[in-house]
Amino acid sequence: MAKLTRKPATKKAPAKKRATKSQADSDAQGGVIPDKLSLTVDFATYPAGKYSHTDCDLSEDQVLGMYRNMLLQRRFEERAAQMYGKQKIAGFLHLYIGQEAISTGTATAINIGQDSVITAYRDHGHGLALGMSPNEGMAEMFGKVGGCSRGKGGSMHFFSKEKGLFGGHGIVGAHVPVGVGIAFGHKYKESGGVAIAFYGDGAVGQGAIHEAANLMSVYELPAILVVENNQYAMGTSIHRAFGQTEFSHHSVAYDVKGAVVDGMDVFAVCKAMQDHVALARENKPTMMEIRTYRYRGHSMSDPQKYRTKEELESKKNEDPIIRLKAYILENKITNDDALDAIDDDVKKEVMASVEFAENSPAPELSEIYDNVYDEADYPYLS
Amino acid sequence: MAILQYREALRAAMTEEMERDERVFLMGEEVAEYNGAYKVSEGMLEKFGPKRIIDTPISENGFCGLGVGAAMNGLRPIIEFMTFNFSFVAIDQIINNAAKIRYMSGGQFKVPIVFRGANGAAGQLAATHNTSTESIYSTVPGLKVITPSNPDDAKGLLKSAIRDDNPVLFMESEVMFGMKGEVSDAEDYIIPIGKARIAREGTDVTIVAHSKSYWIAMKVAERLEYEGYSAEVIDPRTIRPLDIDTIVESIKKTNRCVIIDESNPFASISSEMTYQIQERAFDHLDAPIVRITAKDVPAPYAKNLIEYYMPQEEDAYQACKRVMYVQ
Numbered sequence: 001m002a003k004l005t006r007k008p009a010t011k012k013a014p015a016k017k018r019a020t021k022s023q024a025d026s027d028a029q030g031g032v033i034p035d036k037l038s039l040t041v042d043f044a045t046y047p048a049g050k051y052s053h054t055d056c057d058l059s060e061d062q063v064l065g066m067y068r069n070m071l072l073q074r075r076f077e078e079r080a081a082q083m084y085g086k087q088k089i090a091g092f093l094h095l096y097i098g099q100e101a102i103s104t105g106t107a108t109a110i111n112i113g114q115d116s117v118i119t120a121y122r123d124h125g126h127g128l129a130l131g132m133s134p135n136e137g138m139a140e141m142f143g144k145v146g147g148c149s150r151g152k153g154g155s156m157h158f159f160s161k162e163k164g165l166f167g168g169h170g171i172v173g174a175h176v177p178v179g180v181g182i183a184f185g186h187k188y189k190e191s192g193g194v195a196i197a198f199y200g201d202g203a204v205g206q207g208a209i210h211e212a213a214n215l216m217s218v219y220e221l222p223a224i225l226v227v228e229n230n231q232y233a234m235g236t237s238i239h240r241a242f243g244q245t246e247f248s249h250h251s252v253a254y255d256v257k258g259a260v261v262d263g264m265d266v267f268a269v270c271k272a273m274q275d276h277v278a279l280a281r282e283n284k285p286t287m288m289e290i291r292t293y294r295y296r297g298h299s300m301s302d303p304q305k306y307r308t309k310e311e312l313e314s315k316k317n318e319d320p321i322i323r324l325k326a327y328i329l330e331n332k333i334t335n336d337d338a339l340d341a342i343d344d345d346v347k348k349e350v351m352a353s354v355e356f357a358e359n360s361p362a363p364e365l366s367e368i369y370d371n372v373y374d375e376a377d378y379p380y381l382s
Numbered sequence: 383m384a385i386l387q388y389r390e391a392l393r394a395a396m397t398e399e400m401e402r403d404e405r406v407f408l409m410g411e412e413v414a415e416y417n418g419a420y421k422v423s424e425g426m427l428e429k430f431g432p433k434r435i436i437d438t439p440i441s442e443n444g445f446c447g448l449g450v451g452a453a454m455n456g457l458r459p460i461i462e463f464m465t466f467n468f469s470f471v472a473i474d475q476i477i478n479n480a481a482k483i484r485y486m487s488g489g490q491f492k493v494p495i496v497f498r499g500a501n502g503a504a505g506q507l508a509a510t511h512n513t514s515t516e517s518i519y520s521t522v523p524g525l526k527v528i529t530p531s532n533p534d535d536a537k538g539l540l541k542s543a544i545r546d547d548n549p550v551l552f553m554e555s556e557v558m559f560g561m562k563g564e565v566s567d568a569e570d571y572i573i574p575i576g577k578a579r580i581a582r583e584g585t586d587v588t589i590v591a592h593s594k595s596y597w598i599a600m601k602v603a604e605r606l607e608y609e610g611y612s613a614e615v616i617d618p619r620t621i622r623p624l625d626i627d628t629i630v631e632s633i634k635k636t637n638r639c640v641i642i643d644e645s646n647p648f649a650s651i652s653s654e655m656t657y658q659i660q661e662r663a664f665d666h667l668d669a670p671i672v673r674i675t676a677k678d679v680p681a682p683y684a685k686n687l688i689e690y691y692m693p694q695e696e697d698a699y700q701a702c703k704r705v706m707y708v709q
Contacts, residue, residue, distance in 0.1 A: 116455065150488035159487035166454055167487065171478050177444045178479055181451020188407070188433070188457055195451075208474075211444025218439065371489035372523050374547035379523075380576070380623045 043248055043258050046272040048265035048323070052331075056270045058108065060333045066108055066266055067328060068342050070100040070321050073125045075343075075350045076134050080124070080141060080155075083354065084300050089141045093155050096125035098295040101320035102228055103129035105269025106196060109277055114191065118166040118179040119198040121156035122228075122294075126198065130163040134353035139360045146360030150367070164193075173199060173206030176225060180212045183223035187283060194222040194280035196273075202233025204247055213254040216285040223285045224276050228263065231291075234298040235306040251287040263292030264318040267327075293318065383564040389422045391533035391565050392498075392554065395540035396423070396460060398570070400430055403458060406544055407434040409445055410462030410499070419464045420500065420559050446472035446497065450479045450549075453495040458544060463499030466515045466553060480549035481524030494547045498540070501529070501553035502593060502644050503681055506688055512681035516593075517645040519551050520622040520654070526550045526575060527621040531596035533563040535619055538573030546575060555594050578625035580632070584614035587702045588632040590655060591642035592618050595693055598642050602699045613702060621651055629655065630662045637668040638705040642693050647675040669705040674698045 053063045077095045084093045096103070103125035106117065112130055119126045127137055132148060140147025141155045149159055149168075158168040166182055169175035179197025186193040203209055204227060216223040227247045231238055238245045251258025257279065261272040269290060276286045293315045297304050304312075328334060372378050386394065400406045412419045414427040414437040427435040438445040442463065449459040463469050469476065480493050503512040520527045526548055530536040536554065543550040565571075581596070582603050591599035596617045603613035614632050618625055633639050639659060643652035652673035659671060674693045682688055703709045 118451075148488065149486055149490070152488050153486040157486040159490050161487075161490040166451070166491065167483065169479075171474060174447065174474050174478060177447020177475065178451035178454070180444075181448035181453075182455045183451075184448055185452045185455025185457050188452070189455075195455075208443050208447060211441045212447065214439060215441065215444045215448055219436075371485050371487075373526075374484075374492060 039252070041252050041258075043251075043260055044272070044275065046259065046261040046268040048262035048268055051265070051267040051271045053267060056108070056267055056274060058270070062108065063328060063333055064342070066104050067321075067324050067339070068346060069104045069107070069129055070266065070324065071343055071346045072134065072349065073100045073103065073128050074321060075346050076128060076137065076353070077124055079350045079354060080138070081296070081300065083138075083141070088357075089155065090143070091154050091156075092121070093141070093300045094122040094298065095294070095296040096122050098315075098319065099228060099230060099263065099292045100125050101266035101269050101324075102198075102263045102290050102292060105266045106273050107131075108270050109273035110194070110196070112163055114164070114193045115277070116164045116166055116179075116182045116186070116193060116195040117198070118175050118182060118195065119168065120172065120175065120200055120203065121168070121170050122200065123156065123158045123168040127158040127160065127165055127168070130160065130165050132158065132160045132163055132165065134350055135356040138353040138357040142357035142360070143362065144357055144360035145363050145367070146356060151363045152371070173203035173208040175199070176203065176209050177212040177215070179225070180216045180221060180223050183216060183221040183280075183285070184219065186222050187219075192281065194224065194277055196224045196226060198226045198228055200233065201227055201229040201231060201238050201247065202236070202241075203227070204250075205233075205241060210250075213250065213256070213287060217254040217256050220283045221285050222280040222283050224280055224288060225286075226288045226290060229289055229291050230294040232294070232298070232306065235302070237306065248287070248289040254287065257284070257286045259286065259288045261288060261290040263290035264320045264323060266320055266324055384567045385562055386533050386537070386565045387559065388533045388536050388554070388561045388563070389420060389559040391537040392422050392540055393424065393426065394565070395537045395544070397426065397429065399541055399544040400434060405456065405458045406460065407436065407457065408460045408462065409436040409438055409449060411438055411440055411464050413437060413462050418462075420556065422559065423462070442468050442472040443475060446475035447479065449495050449497075450475055450483070450493055453493045454483065454491045458494050460496045460498060460544060463497060465511065465556065466499055466501040467511050467513050469497065469499075469515060476519070476525070476549070476551070477522050481522050484548075485524060492547050493549050496540075496543045496550045496552055498543075498552035499554060500556040500559070502555055503676070503688070503692060504556035506683050506685060507681070508683040509680035512688070514645040514676065516553055516621050517650040520651060521649075524549065525622060527553065528575060528619065529553045529593040529621055530619060531558075531593050531617050533561065534565045535573060535579070535617075537565050538571050539575065539619060541570075541572050542575050550575070553593065558594055573619070576620045576623040576625055578616050578618045578620075578628040580614065580628065581617050582613065582615040584612035584636065586612045586636055587638040587640060587706055588614045588616060588629070588636045589640050589642065589698070589702065590616045590618065590629055592621060592651070593644065595642040595644050598693060598695050598698055601695055602702060605699055606702055611702070611706060611708070624655070624658070626655075626658045626662065630659065633659060633663045634666045637666055639667070639671045640698060640701045640705060641671065641673040642698050643673060643675045644693055645675060647673065647678050650675065669707065672701040672705055674701055
């Protein structure tokens with residue numbers, strides 16, 4: 001358990017009780033301001049290497065499924081980067097490479113279909129983890145009608161209503177209040193579902209995050225706000241952007257439970273999500289900081305002058321896929337050959353998605369007017 | 383016909399729709415325990431309870447985004463702005479999320495949400511509290527914008543807005559909340575979105591005016607009638623989609639048009655209407671279209687200046703005579 005002590009601050013207690021208590025205190029002391037205030041808060045922590053698959057109630061088959069899923073994200077994005085180079089994919093392309101344990105760990109811990117996920121523009125990993133097919137992902141980036149958003153959204157706007165992926169959003173932080181609204185919907189409908197809103201460390205500076213955190217706290221919503229702290233907002237290190245770089249501490253301000261998770265270990269993520277989803281199902285909202293690292297640039301045009309090659313190399317030892325592979329071999333869940341076979345299979349699936357995207361037709365020009373409004377006769381040229 | 387205040391008509395519309403559909407809820411600043419900053423939602427907390435009538439902190443970006451998410455997840459939120467001036471704090475949620483998510487998701491997610499509240503100038507409130515926002519929001523594809531000028535339209539159109547599967551901005555007026563008028567007592571009274579109302583038929587000049595400018599138009603028409611001229615007054619009611627057909631048909635009859643628009647003039651409702659009219663009815667115009675708008679400045683505080691800032695009845699009256707060449 002990590003401890004936070006700082007001053008001045010108020011005693012942590014539910015809002016209403018707190019008001020009553022401080023009133024009583026002030027009456028007793030004859031004043032409103034005590035001599036000294038301090039705060040001690042316990043945070044749940046989920047370090048790497050602490051949890052096994054059995055701690056997460058996962059079968060060996062499920063572990064292999066997670067390995068396959070993380071590899072699928074990795075190979076899909078490696079191929080996407082290549083297709084970007086060949087100008088098959090345009091616009092912005094933000095790769096999730098290095099962060100796959102977060103998407104897979106989450107998807108393993110939730111009820112896909114019942115629960116909801118919303119994220120920012122680095123969204124391919126979450127889409128594939130939730131079960132969106134590589135075909136519809138690749139075709140979306142190719143701008144084809146076979147894409148998940150019929151070629152209207154591109155890389156940054158993956159959506160899958162069926163899988164509970166509410167986007168794929170391009171404006172930093174703006175989707176987090178939307179995520180809290182999805183949670184509001186779950187509570188209102190008594191659906192039993194929870195909503196998880198992911199955002200990057202860069203979004204922490206956006207007011208929308210903080211308004212969302214406050215609203216989920218005050219309405220006691222089945223929501224988890226998760227900052228995927230990959231330490232760089234484009235080229236700006238968190239240390240150059242934030243007075244408080246321990247993002248987990250924000251939970252204190254909104255009177256919800258907070259946690260810190262090592263995002264390079266898929267079991268740490270899965271366990272953290274299982275615990276926090278259980279809280280959310282009881283309408284106890286939480287905030288979570290998952291520390292991770294992106295191995296590629298912010299987008300395809302990033303020269304990465306803001307970090308050293310040494311830093312990048314040192315982080316590669318923590319690669320979540322290599323870590324899981326070592327775990328599988330160490331625990332004799334399967335052998336090297338079988339893992340290679342999974343890799344071959346994934347590569348084939350990704351190549352097939354490229355072929356699918358190539359062959360999927362571009363949208364008809366008339367489709368430009370589709371889905372602006374519910375009505376089909378837009379732009380109302382009677 | 384019942385006689386209702388504008389605010390009562392709005393309340394009746396929301397109440398009926400909430401009784402009809404469990405998914406509809408009302409959220410905003412002071413809507414519940416305070417009974418509404420302008421008493422629009424008075425009594426609704428008592429009737430529907432705190433699950434469906436929900437007070438918010440002053441957090442427009444947050445609760446508008448919450449509304450968008452709730453709408454994506456199957457609910458039908460009514461989000462109240464105390465006034466639309468404060469919608470600018472949440473403009474990202476309206477323009478980037480509410481308006482675009484259906485499109486960007488290839489039609490997978492719809493956003494059936496109503497953002498409603500007072501819009502436009504309301505006296506000596508100075509620049510930040512006197513904005514006519516309809517010109518700004520009407521530029522955005524994906525949004526519908528409605529500006530009812532009277533209690534009957536307020537009720538019939540708000541019911542339609544709540545049932546609409548698109549994001550709708552429903553713009554009321556602080557100075558009209560207390561206005562009384564006849565409201566249809568037909569059961570389930572619905573007015574379709576996107577249909578203008580010919581408020582007064584005439585043959586000599588067409589005056590187009592929405593929201594409270596409509597009342598200026600009606601006064602001008604009365605003055606002209608006294609002098610023997612027949613003005614046709616059209617209230618578009620909906621700004622987007624705009625019922626340009628009704629306006630053009632009128633101009634084909636009168637051959638003259640004056641537009642009264644409380645927006646700042648640059649790239650506004652009146653400039654868009656003027657473009658669309660010349661595109662469709664150029665050969666029918668016997669005079670240039672004249673528009674009477676707010677002055678092209680931030681709204682001032684001083685009494686004489688804010689009065690001067692607003693579209694003037696006298697200017698509209700003179701404009702009508704000018705386009706009829708009877709000055």
